Structure formats: C-alpha cells, structure tokens
Amino acid sequence: MEKTVTLVPDHPSLEANMRKTAADATALPEAPMPMPTQSLSPAEPPSFSFRQWLSRAFGPRLTVRS
C-alpha cells in the first residue's frame, strides 16, 4: 500500500548539522529492565491413577508410635 509522507527540505530548522545534533541528542538512555517471557500454557490437568486411588483408599495404614 502506498502512502504519502511529507518531507520538509526547505525548513530553516533543517540544516544537516542540526539534523545530526537532533539525532544524537535524542538517543534512548541505557537503563535496561528485564522483561521475562511469561508462560501462557494451560494448567496441567490433575492426573488420576486408579491404582494410586485404590492404595490410598484401601491400602494398609501405617501408624508411627512415638
């Protein structure tokens, strides 16, 4: 897609050295802040094991005597 952009070659503010000064003066400061990538994964569904359920429900109960 074509667009129209506007240049201002004759504007008094735009001598070459002023452009260069502007570019130098406006460089972003170096002040890093980490931005770790977040996880968007679905939660793991709770896994169900019939054997584990059986052992929990009906397995031998151990009692510890103090």
Added chain:
Amino acid sequence: MAQPRIWAPIDGAILRTLPEHAGNGTEPAGVIALRALGVIMAVLAGGMAALLFVQYAALIRLSEWFWLAAALLAVSTAWLAWGAFLGTLGLAPLRQKSAEAEIITARTVVLVPICNEDALDTFARVAAMRRQLAGAPAQIDFAILSDTGSAIGAQAEEDALALLLAETGSTGSKVYYRRRTQNTGRKAGNIAEFISRSGAAWDFALVLDADSLMEATTVLTMIRRMQASPNLTLLQSLPRVVRARSLFGRAMQFAAAFHGPVFTRGLARLQGRTGPYWGHNALVRIRAFADSCGLPELPGRAPAGGHILSHDYVEAALLARAGWTVRVDPDLGGSYEEGPENILAHARRDRRWCQGNLQHARLLRTEGLRLWSRAIFVQGILSYLSSGFWATFLIAATLAGLWQTAPDYFPGVVAIYHERLGFLPVLPIDASGRAFGLFLGIVGLLILPKLLVLLEAILTGRARAHGGTGASLASVLSELLLSAMLAPVLMAYQVRALVQVLSGQDGGWPPNARGEGQLTLRESWAASWFITLTGAAGLAFSATMVPQQLPWLLPVLLPMLLAPVLIAWTSKPARLRTVYATPEESDQPAILELHDTILSRWRQHAVPVRAAAVA
C-alpha cells in the same frame, strides 16, 4: 488495616464499589454478585428468546432446522442482553473519588509507538503535548518508538523530529527517538524492546497511539492516581473520538461520546481489580509491566499462532494474574483519538481485531488467569462470533421455512365430531403474537439501553453539550436508523473476517489508513460486490422459495444489496452539523487547537512524496 468502602446508591439499590486494597487477590463480593447477575439475566433472555422461537416454529410447522435457529438465537440474544445490562448498569454516576497524590515524584515517559504514520501529524501531536506539559511539576519525557520500514518514511520522521525539537526547545522534558529496522512483535515488541533497553530510567509509561492526544491536566491526574495507589499498575482512560468529518465517522464519534461514557461506567462497575486495557491512552507502572507482560509467540503459524495481535487484553490479564489492579476510570476527560472515516477503513481495522480476539481462544485455559480475565477473552471472541451466529440463524430460519409442512385440518387423533355437522376441522393457532413478541424483545434489547442513555443525558444536562434535548433526540434516533441500515453490511465484513481467520488466512497488521475519507462508488463496489451479490441471491431465493419470510428478511437483504451505495454515501462529509454534535466540536479542546496550529505551521514547508508503506 481495614480499607475504606465507598457506597454508590442507584435508585434505592446499594452497590459496594471497589475498596482500594493491595494485593490480597480477591474481588469484592458486590462485584462478583453483579457479574453473576449479568450472566444470569443474559442466559434468561437467551432462553426466553429461544423458547418463544421454538413455540412459534412448532405452531407454524417449520422443519427441524428451527432447532439450530433457536440455539443460535439463544446465544445471540444472550449477547445482546449482556450489552443491555452493561448499559443499564452505567446509568447512575460513579460516586467514588479516586485517591490522588499531592506531590508527583514518579518519573514518567510518554511512549508513542509509530509505524509508517504521517510523521508531521504525529510529531506535531508530541509537540503540542510537550508544550502543554512545560512547567508541569513532574518529570515527563517523550519517547517516539518507530517501526517505520521505508527509508523515505524514516527521513520524514527525522525531519519532523528536528521540527519538534526546534518547536518546543528546552522545556525541561526530554524527547527520545528510536527506530527499529526489524519490527519484531509489532507494537507489543516495540514497547518491550524499549522497556528492556531503557525502562529502568522511568517509573511510569503513558502509552499512546500515533493519533492520540491527551490534555496535560489529564496526564498529571493519571500520574497522581497511580502514585497514590501502590497496587494500581494500569490506569486506562476513555479516549474520545474527535475530528470525524464523514457521516459514518461522525455517527461513530457521536455514539462513542454519547453512549460510551455510560457503557464504560457499567464496565467500571464490573471490573473489580481486573479492568480493561485498550492498548493506548493508558498509564502503566513500568516495573510491574516488565515483570508480568513479556509475551511469548504462540506455537504454530498465524492466524492462530505467532505474535499475539491483540496484546492489550493479554497484558491486562497477565497483570491481574500477578495480583496487580487494572482499572478504567471513566471520569478522566481530556483523552482523545481519531476513528475511521468510512466503512472500509473500519472493516480493515476490524479484520485485525477479529484475528486478535479469536487468537485469544488459545489462551482461555492459560494457567493462573482470573476467571474475569477469561470472561473478557470470551466477550471479545463472542463480539465477532455473534455476527456468524446471526448470519447462520438467518440461513437456518430460512431453511426451516423452506420445508414448512402444510396444516393438517383433520388430524385423526384430535378430530372434533359434532352431532349435526360431522367432523369439524382443527384450525391452526395464530403464532404471529409470539413472532411479534420475539421481534419486539430483540429490538428492545438493542434500542432500549440507548433510549435510557438519552434520558440520562437529558436529566443530567449532558445533552446540552450535544446540542440540547431536541438535537440529542434527533442524533440518537438518526444513529439508530443508520446503525440498522449498516448492520447487515458490517455483519457481512465480520463474517468474511471470521471465515478468513478460521480458514487460516493471516491478515497481519496492515498500515492504518488515518485520515482516509471519501470513497467513490467504484471503490465501494470493488470492496463490497460480494455483499451485493449475497443480498441479491438472498432476495431472489426468499421471494421465490419462502415468500412468507420475505418481510422479516428485507431489513437485512436490502442494505446488503445496496452496500456499495451505503459505503460511498456514508463516506461523504456530513453537512448537517446540528446532528451528531459532540462537545469537542462545539468547544474544541485546547490540546487539539494547539496541535492544529503547530501542524499547519509545519505544513507550510512540507513537500509530499509518495512512498511505499511497509507494515
């Protein structure tokens, strides 16, 4: 320490509004109750609509397609009812006052991410805001973050930057400019790169779009509110659409200005700690944003995979997941943006939003998200699927009528025997009452909230800013009529977008066509011939095969048939200024005037050059 509760009476019903609290992760009970009430009312409305339709369909013996039509009608009506609930909820003013810090100590940077924009226009906005903020009791810098791909576009930006620096001189605030040669991650990636490289230099960032403008007082108010609330990490203002010229643009602008504040108040009552983020005209706490909002690429290719297009909703959800508060404050004025001037520009933007919202379907099961964040994703998805539901409902209802069975006047089981007259016929029960009731109910859900907003505007005096009671009434009725005419055309574009996205076509992020205005009939035809053909085919089919349903289908099929005419007509300048009047038209805000002044002075030396815009 107990937090203060603020009460907002609404016509005798007492609502608990959000108490400001830090990080205990719970939503107020009143907010949860309101949300549940809205869902229940929406489900009831959808159920009643489906029941009425099923009764109507059974009485007039429609074929089994009516079951599909009923299911779709239930979902679509529930969606309409949810919107009506939002509007009704926002009728009463919010009475709580947000806390504001007296002295601003936070350092703020105004971020202006741009990509192939009109450099003079964009930089003139920055100049206007910088000029207004001169002397403000706060450190507020500006960072223009460019993703412009073309060399000539970059040259234009450098020229405009020099003008900006010369215009505003040394005002105390600094202006930074950075251009990326690779626009990785598009806008979200642009901001992420800034934060990773330079974010620690500031505390807050005011995120703008290229067409955003904000009054200095609004910017300072937002900074004060965020500074006063340690758990508040994203504060969204309600941008007002300004500078519309066409009939379509002014109608949208009026609807946003007249109805928008009320619906946003309704949204604010439901937001709890999990408010919306619309990607611009919002203040963020940089540290929290950096900790919580690093977005990954989704597995797979676009449109379902790749970079997250509608990143703002996801960022808000991630902030809420981390325990922060995201909030919209509808009382913040002085926040402006520009909108599309014609239906084609609107449809192009909507195509991107459709893809972005449908992409959120992959995030519904993301671990740790708040239930309300998931509900917001669902609302965004439904806002586009609903067009598909309506279209499919129309088709299913038409097919149901196609195989409508003839009445059986002498059903063997229930034939009535009269001693003298013999067997009497069983006449069909008149079902028109149910059909009419259903029609009235759906129209009521669409229209009644807007009429209530009109009543609110008249009673509160807000209508004065829109030309007075008479002009407001004319504007509301005119906007309703125009919306009814354009709805089938917009539905067709949305259905096309849905089909494209669901069939795997990536629409990407096309350059914004800001300021694009009048369209010729040829241009409109080129973009909408498929709608006209669909309307013509539908009319021919209905008239010949299901003539009894034609009156119900005409309000949809006629606008589709006339789509090119409607698109061209609504793109023309709106000459009658008393209709669709907004406060910003009658009393132009200072920031807009300042922008106009600066831009017109710069343009005196401008040389237009055609350049390829690289998205």
